[in-house]
Amino acid sequence: MDLISRLGAWALARPRVLVVDAPGSDEHRWRAEAELDRRGWPLGVGPADTDLLLVLGAPGRELAAAVDVVWSQIPAPRARVGLRASDDVAAALDAGRAALRERARSGSFDHRPSPGSLLGKEDEQAHEGMDHGGGHEGMDHGGGHEGMDHGGGHEGMDHGGGHEGMDHGGGHVGMDHGGGHEGHHMHHGGEVAGLPMAMTGPDRDGLELDVLKVSLGPVLPGWPTGLLLRAELQGDVLTGAAFSWLDVESLPAARSELDPRQVGLDHLARFLLVAGWPTAARDARSARDGLRSEDRASRAAAEDLAERLARRVGRSRVLAWTAAGVGCSPRGERTASGGSVTDRLRHWCEVAGGRTGDDIGLPTLEDVADMVDGAEIGTARLVVAALGLEPVPAWPSPESARA
Secondary structure, eight states: OOHHHHHHHHHHSOOOOEEETTTOOHHHHHHHHHHHHHHHHOBEEEEEEEGGEEEEEEOHHHHHHHHHHHHHHHHHOOOOEEETSOOOHHHHHHHHHHHHHHHHHHHHOOOOHHHHHHTOHHHHHHSSOOOOOSSTTOOOOOOOOOOOOOOOOOOOOOTTTTTTTTTTTSSSOOOOOOOOTTTTTTGGOEEEEEOOOOOOEEESSSOOEEEEEEEEEEEESSTTEEEEEEEEEEEEEEEEHHHHHHHGGGGGGGOOOOOOHHHHHHHHHHHHHHHHHHHHHHHHHHHHTTTTTTTHHHHHHHHHHHHHHHHHHTTTTHHHHHHHHTTTOOTTOTTEEEEEEHEEEEOOHHHHHHHOOOOOOOOOOOOHHHHHOOOHHHHHHHHHHHHHOOOSSSOTTTTBBBB
16 A cells, blocks of 8 residues: 555545434434544534535435535545435444545546536536626636635535525635635625625725625534525624525424433534534533433433533633623513523523523524624624524424524
8 A cells, every 4th residue: 555545544534524414303413423423533614624424314405405515515535425314324434434435545536516507507607708797807717616715614605596605614704715806896796607796885883895695504513404594794794684494394393302401412512512612512412422321320421421511611711701792682682582692501501410491582583683683703603503493394484493
């Protein structure tokens, strides 16, 4: 085995896995995450640092299209595994890693469709120098903007029609055109290959800043799968936020009853992942999975771990400082909006520690939009992660969500 082959085998020994769980697949995701933690395989934070895409359950039509866009952004070598509830998780992960190693060894990488082809924009991308209607005559947009920067959790292509501006990373929303957006006069607006460009408008301080239509979701670590946030990014804050769920007509009418403590630990784990505390997030997942064990000793150890974790998180001054004042509704309706991020964090700690927390309200998507309006992207992600939103069917209202 030559050096390159050895390095390739070493790099793929623990592939990074991006997990996409269809609504109603919570227990399925818990089993997959437990196996990933047991193997020490890291979770991907976005398409650019992902090796293996793990799709759990049966996504609806809109979510499946979003997953295809995410798949088109994952660099080679890559592998995709679909996992149903009855499938063996360990066997599926082994098969995915074997496929990765084979593709890396042979160098036979599969075709990567451009985002434009997935959005039906082939005609716009096929002609160099065409007039895009936004004052960008003669611009060469290449073959679907391949090579755009999606790395390090800063993915954020605006995907246009159907899933406009879905952001699949956490951080900088919008295409990275490099070096201060050379060749793209953002104040002209318009579209390039179906991707809307920025315009300018007055901000809350009366300054003229770029206004870019962006989105977060529907596939994002620590983010409820299928939730889509559309907003305008002006400077570093979000304005005009609006939330919606994908595939609301095909969502399951009822979810299986899950243990409240395990659910609390799951919400705590996802929040800690977004907050940048991965070791505590792993402990929360470990406690959650241990409580599902049939072995009495394992359950006792998991209960002890959950109590210690709840105390550690609840007493963290850094986390309290980070979340201080985040998520308060501009209208001041704390109960209607489900409380601030700090309130929610304390609630999940109480539930994780085995104590029955007070009901702090069931937020609607309009309440959540009020909470993130005027916030930075990272703050918006903390708010959504803390609330623990779950999709509900289109009846009686597609705009409601439960925490």
